[in-house]
Structure formats: C-alpha cells, structure tokens
Amino acid sequence: MNPPSSRPRVLLKPRKAQPFYNRHPWVFSSAIERTEGEPQDGDLVDLISHGDHFVARGLYNSQSKLMVRLYSWDSAREIDAAFWQERIERAYQLRRDLLGLVGPESGYRLISSEADGMSGLTVDVYAGFAVVQLTSLGMAKRKDEILGALQAVIQPRGIYLRTEKGIGTLEGIALQDGPISGEIPPPDLTILEHGLRLRVNLAEGQKTGYYLDQRDNRQAVAKYAAGKRVIDAFCYSGGFGLHAARAGAASVYAIDGSEGALQLARLNAEANGLRGIEFTKADVFVELERMLQRGEKADIVVLDPPKFARARNAVNEALKGYRRLQSLGLQLLVPGGILVMCCCSGLVEPIALDEVLTQVANGERRELQILERRFAAPDHPVSLTCPESEYLKCLIARVW
Known part of the structure; x- marks a missing residue:
C-alpha cells in the first residue's frame, strides 16, 4: 500500500467536485481530468478539486467506470x-x-x-x-x-x-x-425470522443465501392474509407465502423457476408445520398466464421478481417486464383484493414504477388504493448522501 507522503492524486474536472464535497462516494471516470503519481488499481488515492483542494480519500480502479470509491473526508485520517x-x-x-x-x-x-x-x-x-x-x-x-x-x-x-x-x-x-x-456452514443451517424457522443455503442460495431485506415486508403482507387465497410469485425459499400461511391464509400457491429454491421452501413449510401451500416449479409469467386461462382468481397476489435492470440501459426493458407482471396480477385479483408489487432494481425509480402501474390499472379498468409504501428492513439503511442505496420498493395496494 502506498505511504501518505507518496499517495497518488486524482484531479477532478472543473465544476465536478460538489457531489463529492457533499459526500457521494462514487467518482466515475467522466468526472476525472487526470491522475498524478501513477496509482495502481486498488491503491489509496486523494481526490482533489480542480482548484487543488483536498476533497476525500478513497480506492482507485482504472478497470472500472466507477474509478474511485470514497471512504473518508478527513485528510488526517488514514484508511487502514x-x-x-x-x-x-x-x-x-x-x-x-x-x-x-x-x-x-x-x-x-x-x-x-x-x-x-x-x-x-x-x-x-x-x-x-x-x-x-x-x-x-x-x-x-x-x-x-x-x-x-x-x-x-x-x-x-x-x-x-x-x-x-x-x-x-x-x-x-x-x-x-x-x-x-x-466452521463449515452445515447444510441445514437455520435462522429465525419473526417466529418462522427458515433454512438458508449459503453455498448455492441467491444473493448471500436469503433475501433479508424483505423480512419486515413479509410480515406486513401477512396481516392481510387470514382466510385469503394467496399467490406468491417468485417465492424463492418460501418468503411471503410461508408468512401468509402461518397468518391463516386459506391457500397459498407459490411459484418459482428454481427447483433448489422450492426444495428449501418445502422443507421450511414442513419445519414450521404449515399446510395449504402448493409449490410449483414454472416460469412465473407462463404460469400466471395459465392460471388466467383456467379462470383462477386470488385475494392476494405477491409479485417479487429478481432484479430486472442491472445497468441503466436495461431500465426500459425492465419496465416492460414490470408492466406485464402487473397486468397479470391485476387480472388474477378479485375486486377488493391486494396487490403486492416489489422491485429490487435500484435503477428503477419509484415514480417510474408508479407510472407503469397507473397505466396498467387504467388499461385493465381497475382502481387502486395504495395502503402501504415499504422499503428494505432497517438493517439495510439508506445513506442520505448516496440515494442509490435506497433500492428496494414494496407497494401494497387494494384493487377494485
């Protein structure tokens, strides 16, 4: 690691320093004028304004469009x-x-x-x-x-x-x-979530093994579930469906494309003594279409898809995916039913998701009342200076 006396410097273009004075941690290559001191990828660097003032200290990577990640705005503080x-x-x-x-x-x-x-x-x-x-x-x-x-x-x-x-x-x-x-994690590693015992697969599960960010949203949806017919689309290892079943849902139809995830979901249902859950391996879009063709209806439809937009140029295509999902969900719901629409794509802004849902509702001739706007659980906090850290949206709406 480079000593402070020889620390390389990254100089910003004119009028590009303000976001970083305001403590946004991402410096993209488009904001950088030049580097001094020949930093190697992974080195500590000082970010310097066009007027030659210290702004912040961070880690450099020429291979990434996000060229500097910032960690300290104190010139006297070492990052060690x-x-x-x-x-x-x-x-x-x-x-x-x-x-x-x-x-x-x-x-x-x-x-x-x-x-x-x-x-x-x-x-x-x-x-x-x-x-x-x-x-x-x-x-x-x-x-x-x-x-x-x-x-x-x-x-x-x-x-x-x-x-x-x-x-x-x-x-x-x-x-x-x-x-x-x-220790090596055991294959039956289990956590407790709002009273439910849930297996987590650290080696093969999605993300780091489980979707911890939806913890409180699953409980919030469950309070509407007593006596209701519930569809849990993209159910992964049980999630919303398990909580709904424990809350007294009349039935739960859980759909996912991964057999490994469904095996975990079945084990979780069994471990918690939950009945009335049917798990189906299928492409969610295709299965929801089939349900419509069979004339099936539900009281609650939970749509919790994976990230549709991993890059900014994929946002428009992602919105098409959300549009199709929302249309299927609204068609499956009885009057007075509950639509739960989740989006974990941070690049998709809440207003864009609302606009799509408004258009879909108008097209389906349905009226919506928003009951709750929810976000990630509080162990996934949001940095005020990095709004991109607020990524998860969960909308609970009543449908007529």
Missing part, C-alpha cells in the same frame, strides 16, 4: 485496518443495540456497502456465520484486513465468501466462492 474495524463496530452497534437483531439464530445484514460507509462490501450474518461479498477491487485487495476486523468485532462461527455475478469482469476481481475461516 483500524479504520475498517471502526466502521464494522459502528455497523454492529446499529444491528445489536438499536435494532435488536443480533442473536444465535438471527439473520441480519451487518454491512450494507455504501449505507455503512464501506462501498464494495456486503456482509450478512446467518446464525453466527458471516457471508462476505467483496464487489470492488480495492476492497478485495484489503480482504485480510477486513476479515480480521470482522473476526475481532463479531467472532463469527465461520466466514463464507460469495461472489456477485458479473462483478469479476466489471471490477477485475478474481475470487472464488467458499469457506475462508472457521
């Missing part, structure tokens, strides 16, 4: 092992002391990247096992420092590394999934 440990301790205090999520059977997000001041790092904890995702080259090069700090703060039973699809190409990272310290 002590810095990472302090950030992890601060994040842990939130989850333990304020949110009360820490426990031997808990599942919670410990580090939520930009929202916890650690851009390029995500850490989820499942029953004492920490699952780490490093999504920036600079953070990957500091893996040992970060793992050491993580070990010191939470003393996990084990640490498991998961990689994000496509990030190796985008960031120039070469990492492999697998256990890296401590």
Whole structure:
C-alpha cells in the first residue's frame, strides 16, 4: 500500500467536485481530468478539486467506470485496518443495540456497502456465520484486513465468501466462492425470522443465501392474509407465502423457476408445520398466464421478481417486464383484493414504477388504493448522501 507522503492524486474536472464535497462516494471516470503519481488499481488515492483542494480519500480502479470509491473526508485520517474495524463496530452497534437483531439464530445484514460507509462490501450474518461479498477491487485487495476486523468485532462461527455475478469482469476481481475461516456452514443451517424457522443455503442460495431485506415486508403482507387465497410469485425459499400461511391464509400457491429454491421452501413449510401451500416449479409469467386461462382468481397476489435492470440501459426493458407482471396480477385479483408489487432494481425509480402501474390499472379498468409504501428492513439503511442505496420498493395496494 502506498505511504501518505507518496499517495497518488486524482484531479477532478472543473465544476465536478460538489457531489463529492457533499459526500457521494462514487467518482466515475467522466468526472476525472487526470491522475498524478501513477496509482495502481486498488491503491489509496486523494481526490482533489480542480482548484487543488483536498476533497476525500478513497480506492482507485482504472478497470472500472466507477474509478474511485470514497471512504473518508478527513485528510488526517488514514484508511487502514483500524479504520475498517471502526466502521464494522459502528455497523454492529446499529444491528445489536438499536435494532435488536443480533442473536444465535438471527439473520441480519451487518454491512450494507455504501449505507455503512464501506462501498464494495456486503456482509450478512446467518446464525453466527458471516457471508462476505467483496464487489470492488480495492476492497478485495484489503480482504485480510477486513476479515480480521470482522473476526475481532463479531467472532463469527465461520466466514463464507460469495461472489456477485458479473462483478469479476466489471471490477477485475478474481475470487472464488467458499469457506475462508472457521466452521463449515452445515447444510441445514437455520435462522429465525419473526417466529418462522427458515433454512438458508449459503453455498448455492441467491444473493448471500436469503433475501433479508424483505423480512419486515413479509410480515406486513401477512396481516392481510387470514382466510385469503394467496399467490406468491417468485417465492424463492418460501418468503411471503410461508408468512401468509402461518397468518391463516386459506391457500397459498407459490411459484418459482428454481427447483433448489422450492426444495428449501418445502422443507421450511414442513419445519414450521404449515399446510395449504402448493409449490410449483414454472416460469412465473407462463404460469400466471395459465392460471388466467383456467379462470383462477386470488385475494392476494405477491409479485417479487429478481432484479430486472442491472445497468441503466436495461431500465426500459425492465419496465416492460414490470408492466406485464402487473397486468397479470391485476387480472388474477378479485375486486377488493391486494396487490403486492416489489422491485429490487435500484435503477428503477419509484415514480417510474408508479407510472407503469397507473397505466396498467387504467388499461385493465381497475382502481387502486395504495395502503402501504415499504422499503428494505432497517438493517439495510439508506445513506442520505448516496440515494442509490435506497433500492428496494414494496407497494401494497387494494384493487377494485
């Protein structure tokens, strides 16, 4: 790592410094005029305004369009092992002391990247096992420092590394999934979520093994479910459908395209003694069309698809996908039914999703009353200076 006396500098173009003075952590190549000192990918650099003033300190990567990720706005503060440990301790205090999520059977997000001041790092904890995702080259090069700090703060039973699809190409990272310290996670690893016992597959499950961000939204939807016929589309390992069944739903029809996810869902239903859930492996769009053709109806339709837009140029195509889903959902709902529409694509703004839903509702001649606008659980906080960290939208609406 480069010493402070020889730290390279990244100079901004004229009139490009204000977002970074305002503590936005992402510096794209389009804002940069030149570099001084020949920084290597993964090096610490100082970000300098066009007027030659210190702005912030961060990690450099010429291979990425996101060329500098910023972590400190204090010119006297070094970014070292002590810095990472302090950030992890601060994040842990939130989850333990304020949110009360820490426990031997808990599942919670410990580090939520930009929202916890650690851009390029995500850490989820499942029953004492920490699952780490490093999504920036600079953070990957500091893996040992970060793992050491993580070990010191939470003393996990084990640490498991998961990689994000496509990030190796985008960031120039070469990492492999697998256990890296401590115990090997057991195949029947189980967490407790609002009273439900849920198996989590750290090796093969989606994201880091489970969708922790929807924890409170699943409970919110369940309060409408007593005596209702529920469709849980993109159900993954049970999610909304399990909570609805426990709340007294008359029936739950859960659909997912992954047999591995459905096997977990069936195990979860059995472990919690839940009946009246039918799990179906199918393309969700195709299955919802089939249900319409069969003349089936539901009281609650939950639409929780995977991320449709991974890049800005995919947003329009993503909105077409949401439009089709919403149309199918509205056609399946009885008058007075509940539509739950989720979107985990951070690039799709809430207003765009609302506009599409308004157009679809008008086209289907249905009226909607918004009951709740919900977001990710609070262990996935939002950084005020990085609005992109607010990615999950969950709309609960009554349909006539």
